[in-house]
Amino acid sequence: MSSTENASPRNTKTDPEEYDLVILGSGGGAKLSAWTFASRGQRVAVIERKYVGGSCPNIACLPSKNVIHTAQVASYVRRAGEFGIACDGFRLDMSTVRDRKRRMVTGLVDIHLDLYHRSGAELIMATGRFIAPRTLEASLPDGTTRRLRGTNVVICTGTHAAIGPTPGLAEAQPLTHIEALELDELPEHLIIIGGGYIGLEFAQAMRRFGSRITVLDQNPHLLHREDNDVTEAMQSLFDDEGIESLLSASVKKVTGKSGSSVTVTIEQNGVEKSIEGSHLLVATGRIPNTTGIGLDVAGVELTPSGYVKVNERLETTAPGVWALGEVAGSPQFTHISEDDFLVFRDNVTGGNHVTTGRQVPFCLFTDPELARIGLSEKQAQAEGIAYRLFKVPMAAVLRARALMETRGFLKALVATDSDRILGFTAFGTGAGEVMSAVQIAMLGNLPWTALRDAILTHPTLVEGLHALFSSAPTTHAAAEAKA
Known part of the structure; x- marks a missing residue:
């Protein structure tokens, strides 16, 4: 036996349980697949490590929009005089902001659990990995394991925030979007590395709550891929709201610890400078969750950047194994993961639905x-x-x-x-x-x-x-x- 097997009791059953569909991860495309095929009478199991329903209702899209809306209310209160309303100052309680967001998340999780129950899909809270083609092992919190084999298997494990190799960055224990949504105190000075969607939404929200904000971006413009009139309009908005933007800035090193005192050293136009803050948020991209889940033994190949390799039908290199959402390299939006479900649904039932040529709308929820x-x-x-x-x-x-x-x-x-x-x-x-x-x-x-x-x-x-x-x-x- 391996050391892992000796560490805790294990289920001694060796023959895997047979399912029509086994899904690893419970994000947008995954849960829709589970509920749809289970409601059609198929035997479906979903293995989810932590977040029921995936990141969107728990730690990403919806919680962030909840906090952003609260920040907009704070902005209205600050501007109360414009509306003829007398408001002589106010005090922000970040723990209440957080608790309001938590109540929303709890309600969404309850809705998800009810949909699992009503559809008949089995939700297994466990860490999953492939141990053979179309066969997964689920390691449960009590130390036992289950083995499940699917006629079809879907990988929908998503991505996680990238913490780059900058000296001192990991040691500074920076916030990602997950920790930022759990703050119970208002940062005095929040430094944000990254001028993309996540960084800009948090920058404006935290500024409206009352934090001093500095955004660092290696590109010459915020949202640098967008048209010039867009980048100029966004820069003007941030300038007007008192958000400092340091552009064409290469982060060289980080010292200190986020939450107490942190210093970020940057190089800008050939000159080094240091920015001191109380908190540090990293929003510099995403990394696919493909490590440690046994894709090699399943015959599932990865792209050079680490995403699951799929064709336009979302089939992987392993027969009967599909991948949906961000882990498959699809555009990183919940609505695209949900569309991936439609592609999978149609193809697994004999159709020919492809991802090429589809429209990809997006919205950045600044104000x-x-x-x-x-x-x-x-x-x-x-x-x-x-x-x-x-x-x-x-x-x-x-x-x-x-x-x-x-x-x-x-x-x-x-x-x-x-x-x-x-x-x-x-x-x-x-x-x-x-x-x-x-x-x-x-x-x-x-x-x-x-x-x-x-x-x-x-x-x-x-x-x-x-x-x-x-x-x-x-x-x-x-x-x-x-x-």
Whole structure:
């Protein structure tokens, strides 16, 4: 016996239990697969190490939006005088902010458990790993194990926050998004490494709670992959809210400990400088959860970057084994993991559903929001695609004027040789909801004129599409774009 086997009692049953479907991980695509096939009478088991329902309802999307909403309320209180409301200061209690978020998470977990019960899918809280093709071992908290073999197996183990090799970084015990959502005290000075979605959402929220914030990013712009007008608008927002941004900054070393005192040394334009803070948050990317789960014995290959290798049908290199969501290299959004479920559902039942060519909408939940679907101008130019650009400020949207929330803009790219909408970007209040209206039009292959001429409710934010598509476009030729 191995030392591991000697360490605790083990289930002596050697023949694996047979299932129609065994799923490792319980994220977006995983749980939908479990509930769907179990409700159809199949025998389904889900092995989940810690978070019922995956990261989204527990430690990511929904908890962060809960905290962001509280921060927006704090912003309204600070601005109470604008609304004619007398408010002579206020005190923030981070433990109450945290507890409100925890109540929401508990409610979501209860909903998930009820759906497992009603569907008939078996949820096994355990650490899982492959021990043979299509066969997994589940190590339960009481020290026993179970072996399960599936006619089909799904890997949906997600990703985790990357803590880079910068000297002193790991020793500083920095916050990731998980620990940041559990703070019961307000950081005096929060240093954030990373100018992407997670870093920017936390930067604004914590600033509105009252922290001093410094964002460090190695790129020359926040959200550097987006169009110039987007990066400029985001920088202007952060400047106005008193958030310090140090860009083109390479982190050289970290000393101290997050939560007490921490110093980050950066190099910027060839000059070294040190930033001292009370807390440090790392938001510099994600690493797939593929280590230690026995993929090699299962015949499942990885990509050079460590993700599970899949084809456009989400099949891995092992027969009968599939991968969904972030661990498969899919775009890192819950809604994409849920779409991966549809791809798997159709293909495992004999269809041919592929991931290529699908739309990938996203929304950054700063205030105001940034949302995009389809091509950006940078992408169109890089691909040499000619387009007509429609663009209006949010001040042209009457509902935004009524709210007096006119920061930002709407813009759309339309093909020059047809009336097809190529892409849409909104930076403004309610941007995610407005984007969805355009996305539905794109899904239906509607011409841009259909949105221009539609009867839209007044006064709504979506009504701003009238102003957008009634504006005079500028034409960007493919030849100019390539130059």
